[in-house]
Every structure is written in C-alpha cells, then in structure tokens.
Amino acid sequence: MRLLSVNLGHARAAEYTDQPEGLTGIDKRPVDGPVQVAAPGPKNTAGSGLAGDSVCDLRHHGGDDQAVYAFAREDLDDWERELGRTLANGAFGENLTTEGLDVSGALIGERWRIGPALVLEVTCGRIPCRTFQAHLGERGWVKRFTQKGAPGAYLRVIEPGGIRAGDRVEIVHRPDHDVTVALQFRAETTRRELLPRVLAAGTALHPEALEEARKYVAKYPGKYGLRHEP
Numbered sequence: 001m002r003l004l005s006v007n008l009g010h011a012r013a014a015e016y017t018d019q020p021e022g023l024t025g026i027d028k029r030p031v032d033g034p035v036q037v038a039a040p041g042p043k044n045t046a047g048s049g050l051a052g053d054s055v056c057d058l059r060h061h062g063g064d065d066q067a068v069y070a071f072a073r074e075d076l077d078d079w080e081r082e083l084g085r086t087l088a089n090g091a092f093g094e095n096l097t098t099e100g101l102d103v104s105g106a107l108i109g110e111r112w113r114i115g116p117a118l119v120l121e122v123t124c125g126r127i128p129c130r131t132f133q134a135h136l137g138e139r140g141w142v143k144r145f146t147q148k149g150a151p152g153a154y155l156r157v158i159e160p161g162g163i164r165a166g167d168r169v170e171i172v173h174r175p176d177h178d179v180t181v182a183l184q185f186r187a188e189t190t191r192r193e194l195l196p197r198v199l200a201a202g203t204a205l206h207p208e209a210l211e212e213a214r215k216y217v218a219k220y221p222g223k224y225g226l227r228h229e230p
Contacts, residue, residue, distance in 0.1 A: 001100040001169040003114055004073050005030035007090030011054040016134030025054030026135045028090035030097075030165065037118050038160035039064050049157050050095050057131070064156055065123050065206045070096040071152035072103040078150075083138065093132065094152060101169055104150040104182045109204030111173035117161025119172065124206035125151035125185030151185045154206065177201055184209060192216065 007028035017024040031052075040046035043063025047055030055062035071094035076087045089097035096114075110122045128151075133141035145151070177200040184201070187194035188209060195216040198205060205213075 001098065001171075003163060003165055003167045003169055004097045004099045005089040005165045006035045006050070006163055007031070007095055007097060008035070008050060008053040009090075009093070011056050014131075014134070017056070017131055021056070023054075023056045024131055024135070025056050026093040026131055028053075028093050028095065030089050032165075034162040034164045036160070036162050037068065037120075037157060039157040040067055048095070053095060060129065065208075066154040067157050068096060068120055068155045069094045069126060069152060070098055070103050070155060072101060072150075073097050073099045075104070075150050075152070091136075092152065093135065096163075098169060103153050104185070105180050106153055107175055107177065108179045108181065108184055108198070108201035109173075109175040109177075110171060111158060112155070113170045113172045115161055115163040115167040117159060118157070118163050119159035119161075120155040121158050121204065122153045122181060123156050123204065124154050124209045125181045125188070126154060127151070127185075127188065146189050149182055149186055149190075151181065153181045175201070175204065179205075188212065 008031050009025035009028040011023040011025050012027065013022050014024045036051040037049050040049045040062060041064060043065065044058050047058060047062035049067030071092050076091065080087050106122045108122055112120050114120065128142045128145040130142065179198050179201040183194060184198050187198050195213040198213045199217065203210065
C-alpha cells in the first residue's frame with residue numbers, strides 16, 4: 001500500500017460554485033516534494049490539513065474532521081473504464097491518491113501511518129455535491145457517484161507529519177466494529193435504515209454523521225435503542 005500522489009488545489013474562479021467569492025479549490029493537482037499535514041482547526045473556520053491546499057467552501061469542507069480526503073487509484077481506474085475518459089490523480093478533488101488500499105472499505109476509526117510520522121484516522125465518506133458534478137462535467141454525476149457507493153474517505157490528523165508521493169501507507173489500527181466508509185455512506189444517502197448500525201463506530205465517526213444517526217434512532221424509540229452505542 002502506498003501513496004501515489006499528494007494533490008493540492010489553489011483557489012480559482014468558477015461559474016459553478018455558489019460561494020460569494022466565486023472561488024473553488026476542487027481542482028487538485030499532484031505536487032513534488034514533501035507536504036506538511038496537520039490538524040487545521042474547527043470546521044467553518046479552518047480549511048485543509050495540507051499546507052498549501054485551498055478549501056473555499058468552509059461550510060461543507062475542511063476542518064479537523066475533514067482535514068484530508070483520500071481516494072483509491074483503483075476506483076479512479078474503474079471510473080475511467082465506465083466514463084471512457086482519462087482521470088488523473090486528484091481528478092476527484094482528493095488530496096491523497098492511494099494504491100493497494102481499499103479506501104471505501106476502510107473502517108471508521110481506522111488509522112493509517114503515511115511516511116515516517118503522519119497518522120490519520122478515517123471519519124466518514126465524501127458526499128457528492130453540484131460543484132463536484134460541474135468540475136467533472138458529467139450530467140447526473142451526483143446520482144451516479146452515489147449509486148456506485150465508493151465515496152473515498154475523509155480523515156482527521158492524529159499525529160502531524162510530512163508526506164510525499166511514494167510513501168508507504170500502513171494500517172496501524174483497526175477498530176472492533178464493522179462500520180466501513182461504504183456502509184456509512186449508504187446509510188447517509190440511499191439506505192437510511194442502516195443509520196443505527198453506524199452508531200457502533202462511536203466518536204470516531206464525523207460528529208455531524210454521528211449526530212444524524214442518533215437523531216434517526218431517537219425518532220423510533222420502539223424500534224431502535226442506543227444500547228449498541230459506545
């Protein structure tokens with residue numbers, strides 16, 4: 001398992017963003033040399049965890065629990081075949097393009113060591129938006145991406161460090177539950193009846209996703225209980 005590329009985006013003007021400034025940082029490109037990664041700070045006030053990377057929509061992106069976004073090269077290759085077009089590393093707006101790692105099959109709370117020092121923790125899957133759709137230029141992309149169910153993973157920074165393309169990725173912790181990124185994504189999008197299951201991931205889950213699952217369970221007290229929640 002290794003890091004194929006580290007991808008950074010710079011704020012640029014785009015007609016399809018609904019940001020007041022008309023800027024987006026979704027166009028990520030591979031960079032040379034080491035990139036420092038650290039916890040950026042609370043959501044709505046801080047952006048990316050990668051130095052030099054722009055996050056323009058702080059309402060929905062960035063912050064400690066979405067500090068880094070990873071996507072598997074194998075899934076990009078699958079989309080290349082399906083779409084009939086080339087997709088470079090970073091094409092989905094991911095910071096990290098990996099090889100040999102089942103990113104969407106990772107467990108919530110799973111920890112990865114990348115390079116000599118950086119440790120990241122998986123928090124949730126990526127929910128597609130119209131900016132993503134317009135960036136790719138594919139009609140119906142939000143629905144299509146959602147149906148595929150391989151969203152890639154957001155991660156928080158546990159231990160900061162520098163990384164570069166070619167670094168080894170090592171899974172250093174796997175929690176004792178079965179809540180994968182793919183399952184959490186399906187629960188939040190197409191199969192909400194799965195939301196009670198994601199409670200098993202506990203506080204490793206992105207706080208907003210955890211709160212959504214709790215609210216769903218609370219709506220049906222006779223059907224669900226919180227007995228499985230850590």
